[in-house]
Amino acid sequence: xxxxxxxxxxxxxxxxxxxxxxxxxxxxxxxxxxxxxxxxxxxxxxxxxxxxxxxxxxxxxxxxxxxxxxxxxxxxxxxxxxxxxxxxxxxxxxxxxxxxxxxxxxxxxxxxxxxxxxxxxxxxxxxxxxxxxxxxxxxxxxxxxxxxxxxxxxxxxxxxxxxxxxxxxxxxxxxxxxxxxxxxxxxxxxxxxxxxxxxxxxxxxxxxxxxxxxxxxxxxxxxxxxxxxxxxxxxxxxxxxxxxxxxxxxxxxxxxxxxxxxxxxxxxxxxxxxxxxxxxxxxxxxxxxxxxxxxxxxxxxxxxxxxxxxxxxxxxxxxxxxxxxxxxxxxxxxxxxxxxxxxxxxxxxxxxxxxxxxxxxxxxxxxxxxxxxxxxxxxxxxxxx
Amino acid sequence: xxxxxxxxxxxxxxxxxxxxxxxxxxxxxxxxxxxxxxxxxxxxxxxxxxxxxxxxxxxxxxxxxxxxxxxxxxxxxxxxxxxxxxxxxxxxxxxxxxxxxxxxxxxxxxxxxxxxxxxxxxxxxxxxxxxxxxxxxxxxxxxxxxxxxxxxxxxxxxxxxxxxxxxxxxxxxxxxxxxxxxxxxxxxxxxxxxxxxxxxxxxxxxxxxxxxxxxxxxxxxxxxxxxxxxxxxxxxxxxxxxxxxxxxxxxxxxxxxxxxxxxxxxxxxxxxxxxxxxxxxxxxxxxxxxxxxxxxxxxxxxxxxxxxxxxxxxxxxxxxxxxxxxxxxxxxxxxxxxxxxxxxxxxxxxxxxxxxxxxxxxxxxxxxxxxxxxxxxxxxxxxxxxxxxxxxxxxxxxxxxxxxxxxxxxxxxxxxxxxxxxxxxxxxxxxxxxxxxxxxxxxxxxxxxxxxxxxxxxxxxxxxxxxxxxxxxxxxxxxxxxxxxxxxxxxxxxxxxxxxxxxxxxxxxxxxxxxxxxxxxxxxxxx
Numbered sequence: 001x002x003x004x005x006x007x008x009x010x011x012x013x014x015x016x017x018x019x020x021x022x023x024x025x026x027x028x029x030x031x032x033x034x035x036x037x038x039x040x041x042x043x044x045x046x047x048x049x050x051x052x053x054x055x056x057x058x059x060x061x062x063x064x065x066x067x068x069x070x071x072x073x074x075x076x077x078x079x080x081x082x083x084x085x086x087x088x089x090x091x092x093x094x095x096x097x098x099x100x101x102x103x104x105x106x107x108x109x110x111x112x113x114x115x116x117x118x119x120x121x122x123x124x125x126x127x128x129x130x131x132x133x134x135x136x137x138x139x140x141x142x143x144x145x146x147x148x149x150x151x152x153x154x155x156x157x158x159x160x161x162x163x164x165x166x167x168x169x170x171x172x173x174x175x176x177x178x179x180x181x182x183x184x185x186x187x188x189x190x191x192x193x194x195x196x197x198x199x200x201x202x203x204x205x206x207x208x209x210x211x212x213x214x215x216x217x218x219x220x221x222x223x224x225x226x227x228x229x230x231x232x233x234x235x236x237x238x239x240x241x242x243x244x245x246x247x248x249x250x251x252x253x254x255x256x257x258x259x260x261x262x263x264x265x266x267x268x269x270x271x272x273x274x275x276x277x278x279x280x281x282x283x284x285x286x287x288x289x290x291x292x293x294x295x296x297x298x299x300x301x302x303x304x305x306x307x308x309x310x311x312x313x314x315x316x317x318x319x320x321x322x323x324x325x326x327x328x329x330x331x332x333x334x335x336x337x338x339x340x341x342x343x344x345x346x347x348x349x350x351x352x353x354x355x356x357x358x359x360x361x362x363x364x365x366x367x368x369x370x371x372x373x374x375x376x377x378x379x380x381x382x383x384x385x
Numbered sequence: 386x387x388x389x390x391x392x393x394x395x396x397x398x399x400x401x402x403x404x405x406x407x408x409x410x411x412x413x414x415x416x417x418x419x420x421x422x423x424x425x426x427x428x429x430x431x432x433x434x435x436x437x438x439x440x441x442x443x444x445x446x447x448x449x450x451x452x453x454x455x456x457x458x459x460x461x462x463x464x465x466x467x468x469x470x471x472x473x474x475x476x477x478x479x480x481x482x483x484x485x486x487x488x489x490x491x492x493x494x495x496x497x498x499x500x501x502x503x504x505x506x507x508x509x510x511x512x513x514x515x516x517x518x519x520x521x522x523x524x525x526x527x528x529x530x531x532x533x534x535x536x537x538x539x540x541x542x543x544x545x546x547x548x549x550x551x552x553x554x555x556x557x558x559x560x561x562x563x564x565x566x567x568x569x570x571x572x573x574x575x576x577x578x579x580x581x582x583x584x585x586x587x588x589x590x591x592x593x594x595x596x597x598x599x600x601x602x603x604x605x606x607x608x609x610x611x612x613x614x615x616x617x618x619x620x621x622x623x624x625x626x627x628x629x630x631x632x633x634x635x636x637x638x639x640x641x642x643x644x645x646x647x648x649x650x651x652x653x654x655x656x657x658x659x660x661x662x663x664x665x666x667x668x669x670x671x672x673x674x675x676x677x678x679x680x681x682x683x684x685x686x687x688x689x690x691x692x693x694x695x696x697x698x699x700x701x702x703x704x705x706x707x708x709x710x711x712x713x714x715x716x717x718x719x720x721x722x723x724x725x726x727x728x729x730x731x732x733x734x735x736x737x738x739x740x741x742x743x744x745x746x747x748x749x750x751x752x753x754x755x756x757x758x759x760x761x762x763x764x765x766x767x768x769x770x771x772x773x774x775x776x777x778x779x780x781x782x783x784x785x786x787x788x789x790x791x792x793x794x795x796x797x798x799x800x801x802x803x804x805x806x807x808x809x810x811x812x813x814x815x816x817x818x819x820x821x822x823x824x825x826x827x828x829x830x831x832x833x834x835x836x837x838x839x840x841x842x843x844x845x846x847x848x849x850x851x852x853x854x855x856x857x858x859x860x861x862x863x864x865x866x867x868x869x870x871x872x873x874x875x876x877x878x879x880x881x882x883x884x885x886x887x888x889x890x891x892x893x894x895x896x897x898x899x900x901x902x903x904x905x906x907x908x909x910x911x912x
Contacts, residue, residue: 063495077471107451160469350488368503369502369503
């Protein structure tokens with residue numbers, strides 16, 4: 001097949017780097033509010049009836065939203081196989097905690113209402129809090145670690161290795177900077193979930209969501225800015241020693257990378273990327289302000305904020321994707337960790353065909369479900385959560 | 386077997402996959418049956434069909450979430466536990482997983498929520514359409530997963546790239562239309578349809594035995610027995626097709642299933658019974674049915690089927706050929722590709738046997754120094770455990786034919802005996818509800834255990850595929866997954882049983898309205 005030569009390997013790599021961002025943003029912008037809502041259940045819903053309203057605001061859509069996670073995993077596997085291999089095994093126990101929490105979430109949504117009883121339902125409420133808050137926090141912690149570099153290396157046969165004690169490794173992942181980025185992520189998700197609740201509920205639940213959402217949004221802005229300062233003065237960056245081959249084979253060991261300088265240097269070489277953090281701050285601020293005036297647009301502003309914050313990380317690090325603190329030359333970058341030219345092309349064709357379809361039918365589903373979730377509606381539907 | 390990292394990783398994959406496949410087959414079959422029932426409702430507007438759809442839909446929902454939850458683990462643990470595998474074949478194997486998400490799982494998951502929440506928000510036709518989207522999405526999901534799995538059994542359309550040290554895609558159509566994948570797909574989804582049919586027939590039979598919800602139970606048996614009969618025939622035919630395909634690319638798996646140590650004169654006989662002995666390399670107490678195996682495997686009377694001993698000899702040759710490729714590969718890597726054309730040519734000539742040389746890497750530090758004895762031992766490692774293969778396969782086939790029998794009987798009674806099901810048939814139907822699940826798990830065992838010692842047949846040994854983790858890491862996650870899954874499974878079973886005991890919700894108003902509308906045209910006799 002010669003068809004894939006239509007786009008150069010270099011261009012395809014950049015496209016897939018952008019699509020990696022699109023998937024992560026898609027995950028945070030859709031499944032993100034499900035996580036935020038789940039994390040807020042006992043705090044915005046005081047009675048069982050209120051909690052059911054909260055859960056049912058995401059009841060019909062969380063399943064579809066969660067596919068962003070599945071698709072994200074699959075796309076990283078297909079387009080960035082070595083990134084998938086190194087990151088998922090390198091963050092092993094953290095991944096397990098994320099998985100276990102994520103497993104609780106669907107089950108909690110579906111099973112909570114299948115039985116009466118205070119203890120049964122309260123237990124599921126807390127399972128849902130874990131299922132929402134823990135992944136949101138750990139995703140941020142993971143990003144914090146990626147920015148600092150992860151202690152992995154590659155053997156000559158490309159076997160990823162992570163020397164050291166498993167417990168120390170887990171504790172190493174939970175370092176102060178990473179936890180701080182985790183707080184940014186948690187605040188971003190919680191405030192987004194709250195703005196969704198303001199849109200979909202009324203009365204006391206809405207008032208509580210608005211209050212928590214305001215604080216979480218402000219916390220998100222402040223911690224995001226402080227994390228930027230920390231990154232500028234407290235975290236070392238990575239850079240190529242020689243110009244990498246943008247068309248070369250995907251083998252990280254062929255190029256030389258050193259640690260040093262700052263990630264923030266990117267803002268002098270590519271000043272235009274400042275637009276990303278600005279969007280992050282303006283989006284979150286808009287989400288907080290519009291929560292009082294125009295809750296539909298508040299949700300939109302929140303998504304703009306998520307777009308800005310996640311893009312900030314990607315654009316700041318470009319072309320690095322997963323630097324290695326142990327052996328910088330093993331760092332994974334856009335130029336040396338992708339799939340083959342042909343696989344990237346075929347996957348791009350599939351994405352161009354199916355992604356617009358997904359967006360279209362997802363939009364239709366949201367349109368059908370438009371409007372506030374009310375008590376009457378829940379009582380009339382035996383399948384409601 | 387010593388329990389090291391690789392064994393624990395395998396055990397974890399087996400455990401999480403087998404849990405996952407407790408939920409998947411019911412989703413595959415029930416989604417189609419639900420859509421069918423709802424279509425009947427939309428066409429006839431009889432409230433009973435709506436009631437049926439909603440009732441089986443409730444059970445579908447309880448099962449569905451666990452299928453989704455346990456499925457997330459499946460996708461993530463390739464990277465977590467099998468990182469060398471993931472990098473080595475991700476260029477090919479990752480694509481079907483990603484396309485599954487794009488094309489199938491998004492469709493299924495986006496619409497399943499609307500299906501449950503949309504009864505009052507959508508017109509009946511639109512709601513039916515949503516149901517079909519869920520069913521099509523689920524089944525397409527299975528297609529892509531089995532294309533990925535089929536590639537592990539029969540790795541076509543890929544070449545090894547020495548510069549990246551991994552397999553890379555060269556022919557996507559070959560991966561897509563891999564005959565093993567196609568046969569496995571139909572075999573697997575049909576098994577899912579049988580599972581759902583046996584489940585629906587079983588639960589309905591229980592209602593009939595109790596005299597409850599008779600109208601719903603009878604209609605459900607009518608639909609499920611017809612659907613299940615067709616599906617069981619398809620499972621068996623495509624199982625046979627899988628056997629035929631295995632003759633061409635997984636001869637060892639087939640020989641192990643058969644416990645066939647020596648090559649027999651064509652057409653080979655089929656061992657109905659026997660106790661394979663791995664140490665003695667023979668199958669004791671064999672009861673042979675002449676001709677049958679040759680017919681299944683080759684569909685001819687003259688083609689020979691190789692036995693295990695001859696296949697091992699073949700493996701030995703491939704190990705030696707693989708070592709040539711391995712040596713050339715080391716030179717290519719050391720010189721970053723700048724080597725004499727003879728070295729390149731020698732690599733390309735023997736590259737297809739490279740995986741066999743890698744079998745040695747778990748036995749000796751440097752495969753090139755392996756002794757003849759080690760090479761022979763490595764060749765014998767290409768034989769999977771024959772006894773478990775032999776018996777698991779036979780039990781699976783036995784269960785399959787028994788279910789075919791029951792479904793045929795129920796179908797025949799429904800259509801030609803006015804639905805007067807005898808008590809014994811109803812009792813048997815309830816009793817065999819677990820049978821399709823057992824058969825499905827056994828099927829996966831035969832497919833995956835039979836592929837050992839490879840993760841990708843002939844390309845990558847399992848021992849090399851696992852991540853460099855600590856035993857403690859794996860102990861934590863294995864224990865954690867088993868505890869979590871078992872808890873959830875118990876909760877799921879309890880909720881299922883409670884929902885079945887509770888039975889369908891009777892929509893009295895809708896039934897009365899329907900009867901009132903239809904009474905003048907077709908007067909009903911007073912009951």
